[in-house]
Amino acid sequence: MNWSRKHLLDIQSLSAEEIQLVLDTAKAFKAVGERAIKKVPALRGKTVVNLFVEPSTRTRISFELAAHRLTADVVNFSVESSSLKKGETLRDTARNLEALNADMIVIRHSAAGAPHFLSRVVNVSVINAGDGSHEHPTQALLDAFTIREKKGRIEGLNVTILGDILFSRVARSNIWALLKLGARVTLCGPSTLVPRTFEQMGCTVTHNVDRAIEDADIINLLRIQHERQRKTMFPNIGEYTNLYSLNKTRFARIKPDALIMHPGPINRGVEIDSEIADCGRSVILDQVTNGLAVRMAVLFLLNGGKGPGELGV
Amino acid sequence: MNWSRKHLLDIQSLSAEEIQLVLDTAKAFKAVGERAIKKVPALRGKTVVNLFVEPSTRTRISFELAAHRLTADVVNFSVESSSLKKGETLRDTARNLEALNADMIVIRHSAAGAPHFLSRVVNVSVINAGDGSHEHPTQALLDAFTIREKKGRIEGLNVTILGDILFSRVARSNIWALLKLGARVTLCGPSTLVPRTFEQMGCTVTHNVDRAIEDADIINLLRIQHERQRKTMFPNIGEYTNLYSLNKTRFARIKPDALIMHPGPINRGVEIDSEIADCGRSVILDQVTNGLAVRMAVLFLLNGGKGPGELGV
């Protein structure tokens, strides 16, 4: 199949074949990152705007580097100094970027649906870099890429996602991607943050962490985001750590070939024991490296690339 | 004629021929923005510094993209993290940028005359990107470009500028450009903000909005800048909107081929009705697109380009 979408707004609307196509393209780009000269001219003369209405460094830099390596020009537009603060609507900001001949807008926004909204009001490719608690599609793609790279497959694997599922865009995008690709997904965390309604998506829900991790091939730990946590729904940090952290006792009981994932930035000693984060079965930094390749693939495909065959890198 | 200036400090000191030369050069660059690869190598190896001592996103990004498309390197220098905060004088900051072999400084500053001052203390091309209430020359050039593009001419047109004229650098630069190019300029707004002294420049001054717009070929609405408005001189927003906003009633009475302009960011429902901002006679987004071409032309000419003939794009 060939890629035909103009936007990457979510994982929910992608087919398994489309996801696989992104992963295959990313694999070709990963090789570029290992060469002495890490650039290809695929997006020469194109302009990527990082429209980050919510602060981020990690994702912004990953997209910025991905664009650089495709030889695109990048402009960073952050909320701190922006006209959004002067009362301009998001639609007007985006239409201005379109009028400046931007080719792609990478948007992070605290409101779920903001990227979808943008895609309807501008004639520019829109990439969702995280919208509220809704989706963070490139994170799910890089997670899937990492699982496939390390395990050789995704289908049939047991993947456990641990933490604040309810308010996590990472969890939501991962659930969609993993289920589409044939994994079994178990969600675990405090009952206020992991409601039974997720069973309707096809996941297993449990509040017993030991049960959640015992058969897992992949354990994906979400970041406890103090700054976003709703106080009424979240136990205190110490209690969370006692009940849900991947500590050494729990780590000793998981499958010997289970892999540990985390979208970062990690809170050492909170959701994960510090030594476990650095152990050989942690693929946290592989995720970061793969994120660059996945974002190059996404920028390439949305700009009219058809797939890895056409790439020739 | 050939371009011979080193700086673009204001419109007041330009001749009509010089303005036309910028517009002709911008026309050639506008075609570049419509190609698949939007870059030309005209400024390869040159360094443009955006020295924004007053916050701005729109203008900064427009200059940044213009420089990218000419293959220049761009460095952003904003006041938030700058040595200006450590008590360095503006002259010393600029001379440091000169010592770093910067080729052009694009300066926005709250003090009128700051760009002129810089041009006397450094041997680098200086571009005024807005100085206090004084001038914003590239805005006037892109407005003139847009009028000429849409109407085929500027001479003899009736242009009405509506809003806070007294404190507006956009108004001041527009008045100079339009009068030099042969338009008739009418200024309208609250009497505290549109004093009769502007008649000495050759404008018509009125405080009656209906009279101001009835014969206008162009209606240029200025942004109501809450953050800068002097309270003693400005009615409240509701009162301003009642008296001076371009609402549907007023819009129904303007000439059928009159065009609506606005330097942005727009306050929907304040100085302009939201639907009018988006209607077919609004050229607000054309202004943004043309701003990129005009700024490419300005960077090109100040770097030693002679005019569109030499450009060959």
Next chain:
Amino acid sequence: MNWSRKHLLDIQSLSAEEIQLVLDTAKAFKAVGERAIKKVPALRGKTVVNLFVEPSTRTRISFELAAHRLTADVVNFSVESSSLKKGETLRDTARNLEALNADMIVIRHSAAGAPHFLSRVVNVSVINAGDGSHEHPTQALLDAFTIREKKGRIEGLNVTILGDILFSRVARSNIWALLKLGARVTLCGPSTLVPRTFEQMGCTVTHNVDRAIEDADIINLLRIQHERQRKTMFPNIGEYTNLYSLNKTRFARIKPDALIMHPGPINRGVEIDSEIADCGRSVILDQVTNGLAVRMAVLFLLNGGKGPGELGV
């Protein structure tokens, strides 16, 4: 000799030959800055990350321009919007940048030793752009370059450094570089800020400014950093200016060919008289220009360049 280090962490551990090699390489790069097209492709496809955990404009821009002129890609990572604020450790931040295939990290940090720490935890070249009160090696290299350029040699010269020596990373790096290159170094300032312990490094310490400057070939004035000054150790500004400023009376008594240096940004009227800062014997702006060449040399050498012979610019 050939360059063989992977990091530039301090001056203390460099040999005189290594320092000379950087200066020789910088001399070749200075010629690049005087050409119409100031770029060379030496670092094409390489990524330089400016990790500025302490605010800076001057040094950040100098490194950014140096990287641009070597055709590297540059990403700015400042503390204001960074994941460090979300509680990520410096080690994790750096390992993430490594995972993103960054080739070099330029770090400024308020903690002495932060660059050394980074160099042990990541497999990426680390450049110290100032760590606490410890070292600022590229500043010392550009100062040495400037002295050698202007005086033809460093060996045997009398260099006086004036100001807050105790808390100055600029002073510490300069002392190491100058002593290694054979200069005689005199330190002067209030006794609380210039303790006798510096004599153990091989410097002369005096609290009498007239004696400190009378035989100096070079007078290097440090910036009085109000924002960092410990109140218990610092006289008030007026008292400092009276006792230690390079004013006209003192300037009249220095050697007729003595040169005035300052790392900038200068406080006119505090540590230096405004006219003296601008006089023909001040090489303050030469330092800025040379800083660019020195930083190009450092980036080039750390990326595997062997020396100026190989450069061929």
